[in-house]
Amino acid sequence: MTFLKRYEELRAVKQELAARDWFPGTSGNLAIRTADQPTEFLVTASGKDKRQDTPDDFVHVDASGQLIGEQTGRPSAETLLHVEVFNRTTAGCSLHVHTIDNNVISELYGDQGEIRFAGQEIIKALGRWEENAEVRVPIIPNYADIPTLAAAFAAHVHAESGAVLIRNHGITVWAPTAFEAKKQLEAFEFLFSYTLKLQTCRQAIH
Numbered sequence: 661m662t663f664l665k666r667y668e669e670l671r672a673v674k675q676e677l678a679a680r681d682w683f684p685g686t687s688g689n690l691a692i693r694t695a696d697q698p699t700e701f702l703v704t705a706s707g708k709d710k711r712q713d714t715p716d717d718f719v720h721v722d723a724s725g726q727l728i729g730e731q732t733g734r735p736s737a738e739t740l741l742h743v744e745v746f747n748r749t750t751a752g753c754s755l756h757v758h759t760i761d762n763n764v765i766s767e768l769y770g771d772q773g774e775i776r777f778a779g780q781e782i783i784k785a786l787g788r789w790e791e792n793a794e795v796r797v798p799i800i801p802n803y804a805d806i807p808t809l810a811a812a813f814a815a816h817v818h819a820e821s822g823a824v825l826i827r828n829h830g831i832t833v834w835a836p837t838a839f840e841a842k843k844q845l846e847a848f849e850f851l852f853s854y855t856l857k858l859q860t861c862r863q864a865i866h
């Protein structure tokens with residue numbers, strides 16, 4: 661029952677992110693926890709057009725990202741990043757998308773190794789309700805070797821919710837539930853878009 665519920669949740673998130681056109685060129689991958697101790701999760705199959713809805717969209721993997729049982733299909737090439745999320749935290753869902761805004765932000769702020777946001781109402785969607793809350797998103801290099809990328813990513817995976825930008829690649833966001841992860845992803849993309857638009861407007865004025 662829980663497995664099917666999680667499957668449907670992930671399928672619904674995939675459809676919603678597809679409707680936002682957040683899977684260009686087959687990019688992006690999504691994962692949802694289906695069991696604890698030992699960890700098991702569903703992850704999108706590699707290389708597929710995530711805008712399509714097919715019976716082979718997800719595979720079921722173990723705590724090291726290996727297929728469970730007799731399945732065919734290939735887990736996402738970036739499954740190891742989701743492995744780090746589910747093994748290091750109690751998060752229930754991990755979402756990775758490539759957007760133009762998150763790529764441009766990651767390049768603009770990549771040398772600083774992070775971007776910080778403050779003074780924006782939408783920061784409350786990230787669970788930060790206090791006055792003058794500041795949110796920091798680390799930016800890591802886009803190592804081609806996935807175990808190296810996963811190790812760099814893992815250095816920032818401590819809490820049940822979080823986000824990491826991979827330079828000129830995309831963002832990975834995780835949270836306790838699929839609803840929370842999608843909400844936080846939308847909030848980060850809002851902040852990225854706002855920042856870029858504001859910088860463009862300021863340059864046009866000056």
Ligand SMILES: CSCCC(=O)C(=O)COP(=O)(O)O
Nearest residue numbers: 686687688689706707736737
């Ligand atoms: C075509 S995008 C390059 C791979 C990538 O970064 C990605 O997010 C999709 O990889 P997957 O294996 O999950 O389809």
Ligand SMILES: [Zn+2]
Nearest residue numbers: 687688738830
């Ligand atoms: Zn990617």
